[in-house]
Amino acid sequence: MTEVRVPALGESVSEATVATWFKQAGDRVSADEMLCELETDKVTVEVPAPASGILTEIVAPEGATIGPNALLAQITEGAGADDAATPGKAGADTRTPQEGKPMSGKNVDVMVPALGESVTEATVATWFKKAGDQVAADEMLCELETDKVSVEVPAPAAGVLAEILVPEGETVAANARLAIISEGAAAGTPAPGGAAAAAEANADGEGSPQDAAEVGSPGAGPEEMTPRGDIEDAPSAKKAMAEQGVSRDQVTASGKGGRVMKEDVARAKDAPKAPAPAQQSPSAQQPAPAQQAPRAPSNAEDAGREERVKMTRLRATIARRLKDAQNTAAMLTTYNEVDMKAIMDLRNEYKDAFEKKHKVKLGFMSFFVKACCHALQEVPEVNAEIDGSDVVYKRFVHMGVAVGTPNGLVVPVIRNADKKSFAEIEKEIAELGLRARDGKLTMAEMQGGTFTISNGGVYGSLMSSPILNPPQSGILGMHKIQDRPVVVKGEIVIRPMMYLALSYDHRIVDGKGAVTFLVRVKEMLEDPRRLLMDL
Incomplete structure (x- = not known):
């Protein structure tokens, strides 16, 4: 039995309220899948599943006020859970996502380094390498941003950067996996059990969105990629769309595999209305200009000269x-x-x-x-x-x-x-x-x-x-x-x-x-x- 507990809430925060449960008792959950959302007097905190299995019991219902490290729920690990981690299954990844256990063979995990006391998460700011690139040991792979400092992540071994698990802009927990290096491989050599295996497992409905490879039409760019039906949008994004009256078709997803993130909803809400691209389906098209609320020309002109940049964590x-x-x-x-x-x-x-x-x-x-x-x-x-x-x-x-x-x-x-x-x-x-x-x-x-x-x-x-x-x-x-x-x-x-x-x-x-x-x-x-x- 695995316990789901309240994560670190930050200095001077002594309690939180359970705002929303995204799963019910008896539901199957994957590791790192969002279970519930907590609200404090300062921030909203998402609580991921610490392991794959069945959500056996919800201890703190919606509306309950709990303290730091309080028990939220119980997960029966492995019961009815995804078989992606089962030894011997074809194309299976032999680890629980974000658990940080080294892969077998010549695959080496790139982990989030120590972030310091009281720092529980970081944002991936910049990747200096892309999947398939040759890397040398100790060569800088990416840069993370925390609330106070920037942290450079070196390559733990020489080889090929086989897979990037966390793209730019996403938030990761301390000791999470960032990428996989195929040690000693030459550029262009696929990593065993890497992206191809994750894609195969995801096609079977197995594996978490964090580990699933992005799937689209051959040769399709990000704009043309069709989100898969089994890629679930971030719970915080669903809530934001409901609260702000933004439809899923209005949002451009930036998450892995076409997953909509909370920041995407904010951008969609603030973005000026524009005619729909030619390749959109009729159901996704914006209303004709005559049906839209009139907008002063000066606002449109100003919008064209504005630059919107995501605020850094610092x-x-x-x-x-x-x-x-x-x-x-x-x-x-x-x-x-x-x-x-x-x-x-x-x-x-x-x-x-x-x-x-x-x-x-x-x-x-x-x-x-x-x-x-x-x-x-x-x-x-x-x-x-x-x-x-x-x-x-x-x-x-x-x-x-x-x-x-x-x-x-x-x-x-x-x-x-x-x-x-x-x-x-x-x-x-x-x-x-x-x-x-x-x-x-x-x-x-x-x-x-x-x-x-x-x-x-x-x-x-x-x-x-x-x-x-x-x-x-x-x-x-x-x-x-x-x-x-x-x-x-x-x-x-x-x-x-x-x-x-x-x-x-x-x-x-x-x-x-x-x-x-x-x-x-x-x-x-x-x-x-x-x-x-x-x-």
């Missing part, structure tokens, strides 16, 4: 986390300004000697990191976080430094920044910044931060209100250094000034603490000797 995660921060925290921002002359004079005086000794340039960021570390000792609530009904005070500083990359904002963490020297901080910032821009940061390098510094000044920002990086309670925004007239000792002088902004969670940080923190940072930056004297 960008979607950034959007979700920032919005969650606004919805959860009682966020407030306080401002001040700092005269940067003392730091600039000190830097100009010692930058050559500093670089010669430490082999790294002396920048401004190390001064800000050190100043914040000192201020956090005096105002510890800015370095704390809320955990349920508790406030957790951190007696250390893991400083997050926001870095803009071509794929979006990431926040690598300088661990124990309060214990490090200027040189150590500058070296770590340089290394992490380079790895961030190259997409080489690991999950461990972006987790555990207690406070964050964001420098919008590098892009020319004069003033902004940074958004908290949950579950942290404070973030400091740096801005552009600009010469401005200020009054010093009764005289108007020109000084290099920078606006500072501290956004904080008012639930645990009072206004007095926030202002005190920012004033201490200002004092130490305007008189860097305070950093040396610990004042």
Whole structure:
């Protein structure tokens, strides 16, 4: 008996509601076939079958509220299930799909590599090779995107890429199979038990859609391929079509074997209406232009000049986390300004000697990191976080430094920044910044931060209100250094000034603490000797 349990729901998500069961007790199910859909306060989660067999019992009915890892159903493995995995059956694949067991003979599985703690799935972003290509050991085959980092997948062996199991744009679980390599084979040699076997098994009604080869007319392109009757659309796509009033004929399927995915429904709903192609059957044709609702010419013209691009997982995660921060925290921002002359004079005086000794340039960021570390000792609530009904005070500083990359904002963490020297901080910032821009940061390098510094000044920002990086309670925004007239000792002088902004969670940080923190940072930056004297 195999248990079907609630999958990982993400940080701070403590329960979910069973929205829809796509199978009934007694139904036959295949491994990875969608069984039900859960709804949380943030996302919708699809639950696949962990094994092939009979859905013996549904423990949590529709509408029930359950917690993480709760029991949803029971599957009797092998009972009345597909025979595709039965030894000796002609053309059978000897593994349960996505189970990750190596194939017999010279076939080698390409698996999803370790994705890091709390990361349960990834999206296939790009395949650098196609089925039938010769590959060398450790040659990059594809790139995966997770919520936080991009992961390159190397070839585990030399040979021919016999079959790609997960196309671009599809989501895969940790440790799932991505492709099959026929080890030692030359290009053009079919892999035993590969695509041909999967196609044969699928033609008999056996095997899951994940493993089934795409079947169409000989020589047909993707547009001409006729979806098979036994290829079932994604359950989330069926639900989206019903809710949005989109018919199956209006959707262009991008899934394997002509399977309609949830994203296809969204594209069909948003796409401008167009006359039906000549090769469509009468039943699939769109209504004649006279029957369509009139559309302003300007909208059609605009649509022709628009570009629709699927949001990356990283960008979607950034959007979700920032919005969650606004919805959860009682966020407030306080401002001040700092005269940067003392730091600039000190830097100009010692930058050559500093670089010669430490082999790294002396920048401004190390001064800000050190100043914040000192201020956090005096105002510890800015370095704390809320955990349920508790406030957790951190007696250390893991400083997050926001870095803009071509794929979006990431926040690598300088661990124990309060214990490090200027040189150590500058070296770590340089290394992490380079790895961030190259997409080489690991999950461990972006987790555990207690406070964050964001420098919008590098892009020319004069003033902004940074958004908290949950579950942290404070973030400091740096801005552009600009010469401005200020009054010093009764005289108007020109000084290099920078606006500072501290956004904080008012639930645990009072206004007095926030202002005190920012004033201490200002004092130490305007008189860097305070950093040396610990004042």
